[in-house]
Every structure is written in structure tokens, then in C-alpha cells.
Amino acid sequence: MTSTTPPDVAAHVESLIPKFQLTRLLNSDQAGRRISLLGTIDSQDALLIAERAAFDTSDATTRSFSTSLQNIKNLGANDIYAWFLANSNPSASGTTPPPPDFKLNLIYPCTPKHIKKYEKQGLRVVHETPAIYKSYTRPYIAAQHAKGTLQWVYNILDGLKEQDDVMYREHGDAGFLLLPDLNWDRVTLESLHLLGIVERRDIWSVRDLTKRMAPWVAHMREKMLDAAVKLYPQVDRDQLKLYVHYQPTYYHFHIHIVHVALEAGMTQATGKALGLENIIAQLEGLGSGEDASMADVGLSYNLGERSELWEKVFLPLKEGREVRVD
Amino acid sequence: MTSTTPPDVAAHVESLIPKFQLTRLLNSDQAGRRISLLGTIDSQDALLIAERAAFDTSDATTRSFSTSLQNIKNLGANDIYAWFLANSNPSASGTTPPPPDFKLNLIYPCTPKHIKKYEKQGLRVVHETPAIYKSYTRPYIAAQHAKGTLQWVYNILDGLKEQDDVMYREHGDAGFLLLPDLNWDRVTLESLHLLGIVERRDIWSVRDLTKRMAPWVAHMREKMLDAAVKLYPQVDRDQLKLYVHYQPTYYHFHIHIVHVALEAGMTQATGKALGLENIIAQLEGLGSGEDASMADVGLSYNLGERSELWEKVFLPLKEGREVRVD
Numbered sequence: 001m002t003s004t005t006p007p008d009v010a011a012h013v014e015s016l017i018p019k020f021q022l023t024r025l026l027n028s029d030q031a032g033r034r035i036s037l038l039g040t041i042d043s044q045d046a047l048l049i050a051e052r053a054a055f056d057t058s059d060a061t062t063r064s065f066s067t068s069l070q071n072i073k074n075l076g077a078n079d080i081y082a083w084f085l086a087n088s089n090p091s092a093s094g095t096t097p098p099p100p101d102f103k104l105n106l107i108y109p110c111t112p113k114h115i116k117k118y119e120k121q122g123l124r125v126v127h128e129t130p131a132i133y134k135s136y137t138r139p140y141i142a143a144q145h146a147k148g149t150l151q152w153v154y155n156i157l158d159g160l161k162e163q164d165d166v167m168y169r170e171h172g173d174a175g176f177l178l179l180p181d182l183n184w185d186r187v188t189l190e191s192l193h194l195l196g197i198v199e200r201r202d203i204w205s206v207r208d209l210t211k212r213m214a215p216w217v218a219h220m221r222e223k224m225l226d227a228a229v230k231l232y233p234q235v236d237r238d239q240l241k242l243y244v245h246y247q248p249t250y251y252h253f254h255i256h257i258v259h260v261a262l263e264a265g266m267t268q269a270t271g272k273a274l275g276l277e278n279i280i281a282q283l284e285g286l287g288s289g290e291d292a293s294m295a296d297v298g299l300s301y302n303l304g305e306r307s308e309l310w311e312k313v314f315l316p317l318k319e320g321r322e323v324r325v326d
Numbered sequence: 327m328t329s330t331t332p333p334d335v336a337a338h339v340e341s342l343i344p345k346f347q348l349t350r351l352l353n354s355d356q357a358g359r360r361i362s363l364l365g366t367i368d369s370q371d372a373l374l375i376a377e378r379a380a381f382d383t384s385d386a387t388t389r390s391f392s393t394s395l396q397n398i399k400n401l402g403a404n405d406i407y408a409w410f411l412a413n414s415n416p417s418a419s420g421t422t423p424p425p426p427d428f429k430l431n432l433i434y435p436c437t438p439k440h441i442k443k444y445e446k447q448g449l450r451v452v453h454e455t456p457a458i459y460k461s462y463t464r465p466y467i468a469a470q471h472a473k474g475t476l477q478w479v480y481n482i483l484d485g486l487k488e489q490d491d492v493m494y495r496e497h498g499d500a501g502f503l504l505l506p507d508l509n510w511d512r513v514t515l516e517s518l519h520l521l522g523i524v525e526r527r528d529i530w531s532v533r534d535l536t537k538r539m540a541p542w543v544a545h546m547r548e549k550m551l552d553a554a555v556k557l558y559p560q561v562d563r564d565q566l567k568l569y570v571h572y573q574p575t576y577y578h579f580h581i582h583i584v585h586v587a588l589e590a591g592m593t594q595a596t597g598k599a600l601g602l603e604n605i606i607a608q609l610e611g612l613g614s615g616e617d618a619s620m621a622d623v624g625l626s627y628n629l630g631e632r633s634e635l636w637e638k639v640f641l642p643l644k645e646g647r648e649v650r651v652d
Contacts, residue, residue: 005408010400013408016434020392025383027446032380033359036444037388038436046434047444048392052378053411054358056425057351062363066346066374068424074336082331082339085379088427089415098394099382101414101427108342108372110364118362118373120353123586124564127603188380238450238644241628243596260449260628264595265356270569271586274604275596277453277626285623287613297611300603302567302586318564 016041020048031263032188052101069102075186078162079152082106083182103185122305125271126314130296133207136313138295140325141204141251153252157199167194168227174219175199178227181256189235192259196224196242203253206246206274210293214283220255221276228257235259242276243268246301247309271302342367346374357589378427397423398430408432448631451597452640456622459533462639464621466651467530467577479578483525493520494553500545501525504553507582515561518585522550522568529579532572532600536619540609546581547602554583561585568602569594572627573635597628 005013019041026036026047033052040046055061070087077083085100107114128137144150155161157177168178180186181193198220203209209217225237241260245267248254255276258268266272279294286292303310316323331339345367352362352373359378366372381387396413403409411426433440454463470476481487483503494504506512507519524546529535535543551563567586571593574580581602584594592598605620612618629636642649 005400005403009403013403013432014398014400014410016408016432017395017398017410017412017430018393020432022389022391025388026441026444028381028383029446032383033378035381035383035388035391037391038441038444039392041434044435045437045441046432047436047440049431049433049444050381050391051429052359052381053425053427053429055354055361055376055378057354057358057361058425061425062351062361063348065348065361065363065376066365067344069343072340072343074331074340077331077335077339082342084340084343086343088424098414099379099384099387101379103377103379104343105375106339106342106346106372107375108367109370110373111371114373115352115364115371118352118364118375120355122565124562125567125586126564183377185380191380236450238452239448241451241597260451260597264590264592264597266590268595268597269590270594270596270599270601270604271567273596275626277624278596278600281623281625282608282611285608285612285618287611292611298603298607300601 016046017048020046028190029261029263031191033263069104071100072104073100076162076165078165080107080109081182082108085185103183105182116306119306121307123302124305124310124314125300126303126310127298127300129298132313132317133295133299136317136323136325137309138207140309140313143326144251145204150250150252153197153250154201157197157201167231170223170227171199173200174216174223176220176224178224178231178257189232190259190261191263192228192232192235192240192257193262194224194228194257196220196227196255196257198253198255201252204251205248205253206244206279207295207299208253208293209279209283210291211283211286212290214280217276217283218280221280224255224257241268243273244276244279245272246274246299247303247307271300342372343374346372395428395430397426399426406433406435408434449628450631450636450640451626452629452636453624453626455624458639458643459621459625462643462649462651463635464533466635466639469652470577471530476576476578479523479576480527483523483527493557496549496553497525499526500542500549502546502550504550504557504583515558516585516587517589518554518558518561518566518583519588520554520583522546522553522581522583524579524581527578530577531574531579532570532605533621533625534579534619535605535609536617537609537612538616540606543602543609544606547606550581550583567594569599570602570605571598572600572625573629597626 020039022039024038026038028035035050037048072084072086075083084104086102086104087100089098165179166177176196176198179195181195184193229237239260241258243256313323346365348365350364352364354361361376363374398410398412401409410430412428412430413426415424491505492503502522502524505521507521510519555563565586567584569582639649
């Protein structure tokens with residue numbers, strides 16, 4: 001990337017930056033990775049907007065990445081998952097290190113399934129009819145349960161693991177606990193991201209919600225909002241957005257609670273996220289009795305081309321081949 | 327931010343990171359600000375996911391930000407605008423500096439209008455009940471129509487304006503036209519973004535869709551998909567995602583058609599976007615007869631604190647004041 005500016009102009013504008021005197025922070029957005037600073041240069045107003053740059057993905061840089069890190073500080077660990085903050089900056093080894101500029105997640109040892117999840121892949125939009133759900137998706141989810149892939153959630157619910165991370169807990173029919181999402185730094189309120197994990201184990205996904213359960217879902221919504229604003233009194237109720245994923249990463253009903261200012265990425269996008277209030281409204285509006293459920297409606301969503309559901313269900317359906325879930 | 331991990335566990339997982347040996351880069355996403363690396367630690371597979379952290383926005387750090395920068399390199403300059411790369415890292419001053427980790431924009435001198443544009447606007451989550459819609463939102467929309475704010479859309483539909491941009495057109499009850507979205511470069515297929523604007527003028531927003539109209543919406547969906555893949559044969563039907571906004575930017579029914587790989591931001595997020603297929607499913611599921619409509623369900627969405635609907639409707643409601651729409 002070479003400059004197109006004449007050298008004298010480049011030298012001039014480069015000399016302006018260190019003269020910038022802060023007046024105030026105007027904004028911090030893009031998940032806190034951009035800041036807009038108002039200040040003055042030679043007594044005239046100036047705006048300085050700074051963004052974290054993209055990673056250099058050259059082979060040499062990625063190869064030395066893990067050994068170049070300074071001041072690696074573990075934030076939490078559970079089973080094969082551990083998360084950290086770290087610095088790119090050598091002066092971080094001093095007594096007053098600069099703020100960390102990397103968040104790290106380590107999965108070790110990892111499985112081929114983890115690799116698949118993090119590898120770049122094409123996406124497809126699928127339409128899951130009630131019949132497809134019943135014949136293929138639900139049996140697929142049941143197979144995941146039978147394999148014991150939910151054990152880590154049950155360990156948390158049973159108080160066996162990650163109890164220090166549990167920020168709030170309530171028992172009973174409307175029992176749930178709140179955990180910080182792995183992607184949240186646990187500090188920046190505007191990127192607050194909590195997970196509300198319900199205690200009951202009979203709801204595998206949004207598909208299991210019935211019209212009869214609409215008041216329960218609405219009640220869970222209120223309780224989780226109550227707990228979140230109690231934990232973070234600086235956040236107002238109407239600054240929190242609740243949604244669920246379909247398909248979720250794991251098949252035990254959980255609700256994402258995020259600050260409305262959190263940079264919206266794929267995790268909040270249509271095709272992945274369903275607004276909780278809109279689900280409640282959809283359940284309430286369902287026409288065919290109290291047992292009518294989200295299993296009776298069509299749901300469209302995105303799938304990665306390497307996801308099991310695409311490979312085992314939707315690609316065979318598209319190609320007119322036989323579907324074998326297990 | 328303190329770790330919740332026992333010190334010996336923390337020390338162990340921290341010692342794993344420098345032992346990570348790269349196998350290959352799996353992905354670079356979040357606008358390049360996250361990388362997923364596959365490697366090995368003691369011959370076992372490991373995944374290391376690194377993200378650029380949020381800026382530290384403490385007063386001390388922001389105050390010294392401009393003077394802490396190393397290796398400031400101008401990329402371009404035009405009038406009051408200049409853009410740069412820079413390093414946070416002191417070793418950047420050496421002969422082989424590490425890759426820059428900041429992008430900077432300088433606007434100097436800047437005007438109050440620039441400041442307003444970059445200053446944070448808070449967002450609020452509002453829940454629009456059918457009663458609020460009927461009493462306040464619908465009259466607000468009617469007032470927008472009465473003011474003639476839709477004239478530019480009618481000019482396009484009537485063939486009077488922007489005809490060079492119309493990529494596809496069909497007349498009749500299921501008539502519509504396709505335009506490129508302003509944010510699309512019209513070239514990059516993976517960021518394809520079209521607008522499908524319907525010809526009929528009686529649908530101001532998703533709120534006007536009734537159960538009776540579900541087949542019409544489904545038909546429009548098919549027609550728009552047909553047209554899009556005819557225009558861009560390299561794109562498959564199941565690589566296209568359709569959604570509508572509520573609140574929309576203008577109150578004439580239009581559908582967003584995007585490539586599923588398009589980086590999902592606020593435009594696709596829950597609280598703003600509603601998946602078209604899910605709307606069709608919700609309409610079909612409605613219980614109270616053919617005239618049941620989206621006006622009868624609750625809808626939650628985000629509003630900017632400087633938006634008219636927040637200032638005129640939802641803030642007064644929150645504060646128990648009288649609502650005056652006009």
C-alpha cells in the first residue's frame with residue numbers, strides 16, 4: 001500500500017497527528033475497535049478517527065504470531081477452552097503495561113469439528129419446513145444429545161464447572177443462569193453480551209416452544225432483563241436486545257442478551273438470529289390451539305457448506321438424494 | 327478484569343500459547359480483525375483464534391493516543407481529509423517494523439457537522455404493541471405520506487426518474503422493480519445488495535401485510551429471486567437472503583435481497599431486519615381469520631435517540647407524557 005500523496009504534503013499531514021490535543025471522546029463503535037476523538041491542532045478543531053487494522057495474514061507473520069505475544073493473561077478456562085488477553089507490544093513486559101490489544105481463544109486439543117467450524121466456508125440459505133424439521137433436523141438434534149455433547153452445559157447447571165463465571169442464578173421452573181459470552185471482554189458495557197441458559201432441559205431449541213409456553217418465555221425475558229440491569233445498573237432495560245439462534249451452537253435453550261450498541265455481526269443477523277420478542281409474538285399469534293408450536297412453522301436460515309446439517313440433510317435434499325442423519 | 331481461573335491452571339494454559347506451531351490460516355473475518363489459526367501444541371491439534379481488542383477509552387489513554395503512535399504513514403490526503411496507517415508498537419521504529427495495527431483518519435479543520443456525524447447516537451429497544459402502532463405509529467407514517475416524502479419512489483415506479491438504475495421491471499398486481507442498493511459497488515457478487523420495490527402502493531410497511539396476502543408475499547419472493555439469478559447467473563438461489571426493515575427508511579413496501587456472504591451489519595440485525603420467509607410463516611400461522619395481519623402482533627425494534635419516532639412517540643410514552651405525532 002503506497003501513498004499517492006506528494007512527499008511534502010504527506011510529511012505535513014503526518015506532522016499534524018502528534019500535535020492533536022484531545023478535547024473529548026465522541027464515540028467508540030465497531031465493537032470498540034474504532035474510536036472517534038475530537039481535539040484541536042493549533043487551536044483549530046480536528047477529528048481523529050482510529051481503527052484497529054486488519055491482521056497481516058502473510059505466512060511469516062502468522063507463523064511467528066504465537067511467540068510474538070506479550071503479557072499473555074488468562075481470563076478463564078473450561079475443559080479444552082481457554083481465553084486470554086495479550087499485547088502485541090514489547091513494552092507490555094514493563095511494570096505499567098499498555099492496555100491489551102488482542103483477545104485470544106485457545107481450543108486445545110481441538111477436534112475436526114472445531115476446525116470445520118472456524119474454517120472459511122460458503123453459506124447457503126435453507127428453508128426448513130415443519131416436515132423437514134420433523135423427519136431430519138429433530139432426529140439430528142436427538143443424536144447430538146445422545147452423544148453427550150451437552151454435558152458441559154449440564155456441568156455448569158449442576159454447579160460442577162465454571163461456577164466462578166456464573167453471574168446470576170435462579171432455581172425453579174423459571175430457573176436460569178447468566179454467563180458472559182466468550183466473545184465479551186467482561187468490561188466494555190456497550191459490547192455487553194450475556195447468555196441466559198435456562199435450567200429446564202426439555203427445550204432443545206426454539207422449535208420446542210409452544211403457544212402454551214409463550215407466557216413462560218415472556219417471564220424468562222423479564223427475569224433475565226431484571227438480572228442484567230441489576231448486575232449492570234449503568235445499563236437501562238431498553239438498551240438490551242434479546243435473541244436466540246436457530247440453528248444454535250448447542251441444543252439447550254439459551255438466550256443471547258446484548259447491549260443494543262454492540263456491533264451487529266453474523267450473530268445478530270437475520271438467517272441466524274430471531275428476536276425474542278418477535279418469537280413471543282409469533283407464538284401468541286399461532287392459530288391452531290395451545291399445542292401449536294414453532295415446530296409447525298417454516299424457518300429459513302443460513303448454513304455453512306461444511307456444517308453437518310448442510311452435508312447430511314439439506315445438500316442431499318437439494319440433490320434429490322436419500323437423507324441419512326446418522 | 328481478573329481471571330477466575332485457579333493460578334496453576336492459568337499458568338498452565340498461558341504456557342501453551344508460545345508452544346503453538348502454525349499449520350495453516352483457517353480464516354480471516356470480521357473485516358480482517360479476527361484470524362483463526364490451526365496449529366499444534368506438543369503434536370496435538372490446537373485452534374488459536376485472535377481478535378483485535380477494543381480500544382482502551384480511559385481518559386489517560388485517549389489523551390496520550392496521538393503521541394503514542396509510531397511509524398505514522400500517510401496513505402492519501404484530499405482537502406481537509408487525510409488517512410494513514412500507524413503502529414502502537416515501539417519496535418515499529420526499527421528497520422523492519424511490524425505490520426501497522428491502526429488505520430487513522432484525520433479531518434482538519436473539522437466543522438460542527440463533522441462532529442455531529444461522528445458523535446455517538448444512543449439506541450433504544452422499543453416494543454411496539456398493536457395499540458401503539460394503531461394510535462401513534464400508523465398516524466406518524468400517514469403524516470410522512472401526506473408530506474409527499476414518497477414522491478421519489480413514485481417517480482421511479484412511474485418511469486420518470488433513475489430509470490438507468492432499474493435492473494428489472496415487471497408490471498401488474500405482482501409488479502415490482504429491482505434497483506441496486508446505494509451501498510453496493512455493483513460489481514462484487516459476494517456483497518450483492520438489491521432492493522425489490524413493489525408496484526402497488528397500498529403497503530406502507532410490513533404492518534400492512536395480512537394473512538390473506540401471504541401467498542402474494544411468497545409469490546413476490548419467487549419472482550424477485552427469479553429476476554436476481556437471471557441478472558447474476560453466477561449466484562445460486564440459495565445464496566440469496568431476503569429481508570425487510572421495520573422501521574424502514576421509507577414507507578413503501580420494499581424487500582432487501584443480499585448475497586448470503588455479505589458482511590452482516592446493523593442492516594441485517596434483529597431489531598431492524600425481519601427475514602422475509604419468517605414473515606410469510608408468521609402470516610400463515612396467524613390464528614384469527616384471513617384479515618389477521620402483522621398490525622395485530624407486537625414488534626420490537628431499535629430506534630436512534632435522535633429519530634423522530636423516539637422523540638415523538640416512544641420517549642414520551644416512557645416518560646408518561648402526552649404523545650403528539652405531528
